[in-house]
Amino acid sequence: xxxxxxxxxxxxxxxxxxxxxxxxxxxxxxxxxxxxxxxxxxxxxxxxxxxxxxxxxxxxxxxxxxxxxxxxxxxxxxxxxxxxxxxxxxxxxxxxxxxxxxxxxxxxxxxxxxxxxxxxxxxxxxxxxxxxxxxxxxxxxxxxxxxxxxxxxxxxxxxxxxxxxxxxxxxxxxxxxxxxxxxxxxxxxxxxxxxxxxxxxxxxxxxxxxxxxxxxxxx
Amino acid sequence: xxxxxxxxxxxxxxxxxxxxxxxxxxxxxxxxxxxxxxxxxxxxxxxxxxxxxxxxxxxxxxxxxxxxxxxxxxxxxxxxxxxxxxxxxxxxxxxxxxxxxxxxxxxxxxxxxxxxxxxxxxxxxxxxxxxxxxxxxxxxxxxxxxxxxxxxxxxxxxxxxxxxxxxxxxxxxxxxxxxxxxxxxxxxxxxxxxxxxxxxxxxxxxxxxxxxxxxxxxxxxxxxxxxxxxxxxxxxxxxxxxxxxxxxxxxxxxxxxxxxxxxxxxxxxxxxxxxxxxxxxxxxxxxxxxxxxxxxxxxxxxxxxxxxxxxxxxxxxxxxxxxxxxxxxxxxxxxxxxxxxxxxxxxxxxxxxxxxxxxxxxxxxxxxxxxxxxxxxxxxxxxxxxxxxx
Numbered sequence: 001x002x003x004x005x006x007x008x009x010x011x012x013x014x015x016x017x018x019x020x021x022x023x024x025x026x027x028x029x030x031x032x033x034x035x036x037x038x039x040x041x042x043x044x045x046x047x048x049x050x051x052x053x054x055x056x057x058x059x060x061x062x063x064x065x066x067x068x069x070x071x072x073x074x075x076x077x078x079x080x081x082x083x084x085x086x087x088x089x090x091x092x093x094x095x096x097x098x099x100x101x102x103x104x105x106x107x108x109x110x111x112x113x114x115x116x117x118x119x120x121x122x123x124x125x126x127x128x129x130x131x132x133x134x135x136x137x138x139x140x141x142x143x144x145x146x147x148x149x150x151x152x153x154x155x156x157x158x159x160x161x162x163x164x165x166x167x168x169x170x171x172x173x174x175x176x177x178x179x180x181x182x183x184x185x186x187x188x189x190x191x192x193x194x195x196x197x198x199x200x201x202x203x204x205x206x207x208x209x210x211x212x213x214x215x216x217x218x219x
Numbered sequence: 220x221x222x223x224x225x226x227x228x229x230x231x232x233x234x235x236x237x238x239x240x241x242x243x244x245x246x247x248x249x250x251x252x253x254x255x256x257x258x259x260x261x262x263x264x265x266x267x268x269x270x271x272x273x274x275x276x277x278x279x280x281x282x283x284x285x286x287x288x289x290x291x292x293x294x295x296x297x298x299x300x301x302x303x304x305x306x307x308x309x310x311x312x313x314x315x316x317x318x319x320x321x322x323x324x325x326x327x328x329x330x331x332x333x334x335x336x337x338x339x340x341x342x343x344x345x346x347x348x349x350x351x352x353x354x355x356x357x358x359x360x361x362x363x364x365x366x367x368x369x370x371x372x373x374x375x376x377x378x379x380x381x382x383x384x385x386x387x388x389x390x391x392x393x394x395x396x397x398x399x400x401x402x403x404x405x406x407x408x409x410x411x412x413x414x415x416x417x418x419x420x421x422x423x424x425x426x427x428x429x430x431x432x433x434x435x436x437x438x439x440x441x442x443x444x445x446x447x448x449x450x451x452x453x454x455x456x457x458x459x460x461x462x463x464x465x466x467x468x469x470x471x472x473x474x475x476x477x478x479x480x481x482x483x484x485x486x487x488x489x490x491x492x493x494x495x496x497x498x499x500x501x502x503x504x505x506x507x508x509x510x511x512x513x514x515x516x517x518x519x520x521x522x523x524x525x526x527x528x529x530x531x532x533x534x535x536x537x538x539x540x541x542x543x544x545x546x547x548x549x550x551x552x553x554x555x556x557x558x559x560x561x562x563x564x565x566x567x568x569x570x571x572x573x574x575x576x577x578x579x580x581x582x583x584x585x586x587x588x589x590x591x592x593x594x595x596x597x598x599x600x601x602x603x604x605x606x607x608x609x
Contacts, residue, residue: 006247008252008253009247009250009251009252009253012250012253012254014253014254014452014460014461015251015252015253015254015461016458016459017249017250018458021350021407021408021409024351024409025351025352028353029352066349067349068354072352072353073348073354074353075353076353076354077348077353077354077355077356077379077380078379078380078417079417080353080379080410080417080418108224126416127415127416129415130414130415130416130441130443131444131445132441132445132447132469137462137463137464139413139414139415140461140462143461143462145246145247145250148246149242149243149246149247152246153239156235156238157235159231159235160228160235163224163226163231165222165223165224168223171235171238174242175238175242178242178245178246184412184418186415189412189415192415193417194415194417
């Protein structure tokens with residue numbers, strides 16, 4: 001590929017690359033399996049570890065059942081697939097006991113908090129774009145290679161600057177997206193889904209409330 | 220196990236550069252070269268009809284699947300000359316619109332017998348849900364397209380959690396191009412990814428505009444709260460390669476595309492507002508940029524329209540012409556898409572009569588029209604061009 005073709009491909013908005021039907025099926029079921037298994041693990045956090053992992057494994061397998069037997073069948077009806085970012089955050093949560101070293105916890109938390117505001121802003125931009133508030137379509141740019149390359153540059157700089165495990169999350173999401181095109185072939189669907197966006201906003205509002213009214217929110 | 224937190228800045232810099240370069244090369248290397256500016260493909264067979272007038276040569280109702288009382292939203296697909304069928308019709312049918320038993324029905328017009336075949340269901344929501352891996356609550360408008368390998372593609376409205384505003388567009392492809400009509404089956408390709416908000420509220424209604432590269436442009440619209448039209452570009456294999464908004468207005472839906480020149484196209488749209496007109500947008504660069512134009516003088520009672528450009532450049536538009544209801548369905552003709560004159564009355568009724576959701580196609584040197592007849596059946600009419608009387 002010569003350099004001019006490279007740049008033509010890079011900046012074209014008419015060469016989307018979408019995942020196949022099999023990959024989409026797997027993404028839907030595996031995505032919800034990971035999300036629900038991490039939720040089950042959190043709910044069972046007071047159990048002994050053996051029971052925690054047994055429950056998480058059961059939930060994971062339940063989601064991989066075919067058809068209407070799987071919760072993913074009904075969650076997909078309403079919400080399609082979770083984003084790759086949500087999936088990777090849930091995997092990180094599943095492995096958090098391995099992650100949480102006493103010395104690194106504060107830095108990891110700070111890196112994650114730095115992602116909250118950009119995530120919230122991106123969600124608002126995409127929501128307003130869905131309602132066609134902008135003269136150009138931001139979502140359509142998510143099909144272009146230029147959007148992916150720009151996101152890779154930003155994610156790499158973030159990891160370089162922070163140096164924590166948490167700061168490598170966006171880069172990991174982008175690597176999975178480039179290799180698999182999941183969950184939809186659009187970059188924005190890989191980086192953020194509406195549930196994650198709502199969770200970011202809820203977390204941000206709680207943190208603001210704690211700062212503004214520390215006494216009232218202590219309980 | 221590698222611990223990313225222990226990497227020095229220099230190690231991170233080296234890894235970030237290598238990983239970034241690898242991802243950029245992978246991202247661009249797997250993509251096809253950008254598509255050239257889209258050029259429309261005119262139906263060549265109509266070149267001989269210049270100056271002729273429309274004459275109705277056939278009409279009736281397309282047979283319904285047995286025991287099915289309701290039908291709506293037909294679409295017509297012209298079949299290749301070598302096929303035993305001149306064209307195929309697809310529509311949704313069931314107990315009533317939005318009922319869980321609604322399926323996509325199909326019938327074909329046989330060239331030898333000059334009859335429509337018995338209708339059969341070709342898509343249902345249970346099978347579709349099984350293929351997609353998630354549930355489908357309701358099925359709606361279908362639109363059909365034939366690719367270069369003679370495989371039929373169906374684009375079908377399928378709802379998630381909610382009514383039509385929670386719709387998605389499912390792309391299906393004929394399982395095997397050699398199938399006869401009686402064995403016709405479809406496999407789900409994917410739900411088209413069109414919106415970040417759980418991919419909701421995009422619907423399809425009108426026929427695609429065929430492109431010279433073998434691909435096509437599929438007009439769709441968004442309708443959650445605000446309503447705006449979008450054009451989706453597909454390559455010759457039927458893969459979605461890009462999207463573009465057709466209008467900046469927020470009350471237009473169900474665009475239908477007309478060819479005014481190779482890369483000059485019009486989009487005629489249903490207007491949601493009371494006292495609405497047929498709205499217009501146009502592109503002069505093959506769909507890369509669209510601009511809104513002045514509405515047509517034709518009244519639009521918030522109803523779907525269908526348009527077709529013939530080989531000689533004349534444009535045809537099937538539209539409801541009554542101001543507040545769908546009792547009158549007409550066919551109008553235009554030379555440039557701005558001024559329209561009545562060419563044929565398709566159906567006129569009274570009271571609660573409804574003739575709506577027309578579709579147009581050119582097949583076997585004839586113009587074919589199908590439309591919803593009282594929400595109970597799909598009616599069809601066939602027109603030939605004959606020399607004007609002197």
